[in-house]
Amino acid sequence: MKKRTGQKLFIFLLLTVLIVSVYGCAGDPSADGSDIHTIRVSLTILYPENADQKPIENYSMQVEENATVMQVLESYSSQEGVQIQVENASSPKVAAIGNVSADEHMMWRCMLNDTDVTTIISDQELKDGDEIVWSFVEA
Structure with missing residues (x-):
């Protein structure tokens, strides 16, 4: 028992x-996943005047904390169906956004909070409220 x-x-x-x-x-x-912290950033893409695409201004995005400039562009691309082309995976450089491609005379320039991004875009981490601007400029 x-x-x-x-x-x-x-x-x-x-x-x-x-x-x-x-x-x-x-x-x-x-x-x-509720402990994942997010931030809000804005993305602007300034296409050249002769492009048949309208500029994207202050596109607000919520992304994970410490997201990079490259991750935001990739996220925008997948959300909105805008094709991007990136060269050199180890040190990515944007070659095309939409149907606008860089060449020996023109390139895509990235600015973060009105300052040129001089680091590798896949390493440039973002903070809440950051403003990313891509513009097509002379190389």
């Missing part, structure tokens, strides 16, 4: 630990 009671107690304790483990982790914010 004592053996049977001991087995029942052991099974009860084992089930209790299992239930607490499963349901205890369900409230973990990292499990559902």
